[in-house]
Amino acid sequence: RPRVVTLGETMALVRATEIGSLRHAGALALGIGGAESNVAIGLRRLGVDVSWLGRVGDDPLGERVAREIRAEGVDVRCPVDADAPTGLMLKERTTASATAVLYYRAGSAGSRLAPEDIPPGWIEEASLLHVSGITALLSDSARSALSAAIDRAAAAGTTIAFDVNFRSSLAPAGEAGPVLRDLAERADVVFGNAEEIGLLHPGADVEDAAARLRAAGGSELVLKRGSDGAAVFRADRVVEAPALRVDAVDTVGAGDAFVAGYLSGLLEGLSVSERLVRANACGAMACTGPGDWESSPTLRDIARLLGPEGDPVR
Ligand code: ATP
Known part of the structure; x- marks a missing residue:
């Protein structure tokens, strides 16, 4: 029985293997990526039983999505949609340290997720539901599925984690803000960066936004600060932790690995500062390779990263 369930869209991911514009790229590598399945894989690497749900098209890329996530040990529930392609x-690696992402997902199978795709008992029997704001902006049916998932979790006493994950390619900020705020207010734990938190409560600082989320019933706001680490805002205190220093190759997916690290610590009963140390280590490791989730660490990788420097691994 999975302890964590998560749902969303996972797409095929094509990346240029060399630095420069896609205009001239000759070599491409094929993989997969999606915020929630990235978190699922991250959790699985940390020893958590986890299930991911998402629609895929009736095509080889859909098979690829299902196979890869399954191969990581995640329980995969993926209805095949015969009427839409996998997104x-x-x-593109625009420079040695910068990445640009282009999406071809409008009308995709993953965006057609619907409430009836969610199996009975799936959420009710889990300890934690993790969702992200991306799903809310994909389509009306995906937003309904997300909303139904949150309602079911709330009714069953399943903890709800929500990553704001605003994607400007899916909706303008002004339109997305109130939708994402409504979802955040229904969650127990909210993740976001400063820009995303600002979107929820325009004009408010993070402390203020955290207090408003608590007033709506949430318990903690986890602020992702990129190479500055992270902070957790709770009623009684603010806990901060610095980032680890790594040679970042591609920071896309760092946020998802971070969330996996934090949630695994929460489920293990670690203190807030211990969760942050683990989450920052996961985020840092995720930056060290080009894939969105491939560099997500195991507990052993984290121990190595946080251990004495310079000792050779034999
Ligand atoms: P994304 O959506 O692209 O994954 P995000 O905005 O959700 O990103 P970030 O704040 O960029 O998340 O990164 C999440 C976490 O990963 C940070 O809080 C930090 O722990 C770690 N991290 C990110 N970038 C770096 C970096 N350059 N060096 C070390 N750690 C980093």
């Missing part, structure tokens, strides 16, 4: 995402 696609292209990653």
Whole structure:
């Protein structure tokens, strides 16, 4: 029985293997990526039983999505949609340290997720439901599925984690803000960066936004600060932790690995500061390779990263 369930869209991911515009790219590598399945894989690597749900098209890329996530040990529930293709995402390495992402997902199978795709008992029997704001902006049916998932979790006493994950390619900020705020207010734990938190409560600082989320019934706001680490805002205190220093190759997916690290610590009963140390280590490791989730660490990888420097691994 999975302890964590998560749902969303996962796409095929095509990335240029060399630096430069896709205009001239000769070599491309094929993989997969999606915020929630990235978190699912991250959790699985940390020893958590987890299930991911998402629609895929009736095509080889859909098979690829299902196979890869399954191969990581995640329980996969993926209804096949015969009427829409699997979505696609292209990653361009514009410079040695910068990445641009292009999406081909409008009308995709993943965006057609619907409330009836969610199996009975799936959410009710889990300890934690993790969702993200991306799903809310994909389509009306995906937003309904997300909303139904949150309602079911709330009714069953399943903890709800929500990553704001605003994608400006899916909706303008002004339109997305109130939708994402409504979802955040229904969650127990909310993740976001400063820009995303600002979107929920325009004009408010993070502390203020955290207080408003608590007033709506949430318990903690986890602020992702990129290379500055992270902070958790709770009623009684603010806990901060610095980032680890790594040579970042591609920071896309760092946020998802971070969330997996934090949630695994929460489920294990770690203190807030211990969760942050683990989450920052996961985020840092995820930056060290080009894939969205491939560099997500195991507990052993984290121990190595946080251990004494310079000791060779034999
Ligand atoms: P994305 O949606 O692209 O994954 P995000 O905005 O959700 O990103 P970030 O704040 O960029 O999340 O990164 C999440 C976490 O990953 C940070 O809080 C930090 O722990 C770690 N991290 C990110 N970038 C770096 C970096 N350059 N060096 C070390 N750690 C990093």
